[in-house]
Amino acid sequence: MRVAYHRLRPLDAHYAVFREPASYGARVTAAQAKLWWQKWRWYQRNSLPWNRARIHWELAKRKAFARWPLHGNVLEALQEGRLEVGAHTLFEPGVWITAPGDARVRIGEGTFLNLNVMVASVELVEIGSHCMFANGCFVTDGNHRFDDPTRPVTWQGFTTKGPTRVGDNVWCGANVVITSGVTVGDRCVIGANSVVTEDIPAGSIAAGAPAKVIRAITFADVTSRDG
Secondary structure: OOOEOOOOHHOOOOOOOOOOOOOHHHHOOOHHHHHHHHHHHHHHHHHOHHHHHHHHHHHHOOOOOEOEEEEEOOOHHHHHOEEEOOOOEEEOOOEEEEEOOOOOEEOOOEEEEOOOOOOEEOOEEOOOOOOOEEEOOEEEEEEOOOOOOOOOOOOOEEOOOOOEEEEOOEEEOOOOOOOOOOOOOOOOOOOOOOOEOOOOOOOOOEOOOOOOEEEEEEOOOOOHOOO
């Protein structure tokens, strides 16, 4: 592809302005426009006003709330009972929940998913009550296949090691990844940027990639505190 540079003014000397290839200016055919529209309707379906209203209605019935945008096949999963959301759970903008086919996601009450948290289920992902997930966390029970040399990686589907479960009162720092088949016990704290590949016992602080238990949590003596 030949690229032509325009003569630049002295103030703009550090910018290069490129001429678009001729193919970019070609007209969009009816078939291309139809395909684009089909993709838009699928990938942007949550942003359609009637679908957005239906998602809010489904969450309202569960006493939960989402700040927009909310991504994934949330509406059909809620309506089919494959996405269970407890009361007072909050989804911040950019949360993505995907549960295709017969996959299920269960989220307890009072749980908080911060900006851009993703929950991806192949079979079952369970998150307990009163959990906190900081920005960018990823929880899944699946993994992409990549072992078929005759097919593109994007066409190979998923495998799973079994359900992924997160107990109650778990706090995950920013960008934590919890992988397939893992159980994180109640009242654990997972440090930022950790990758959880093995079970974490209840009441533990864990961090690292892969995450390892650093120590058990020393809980306050609530009996003496309450007097």
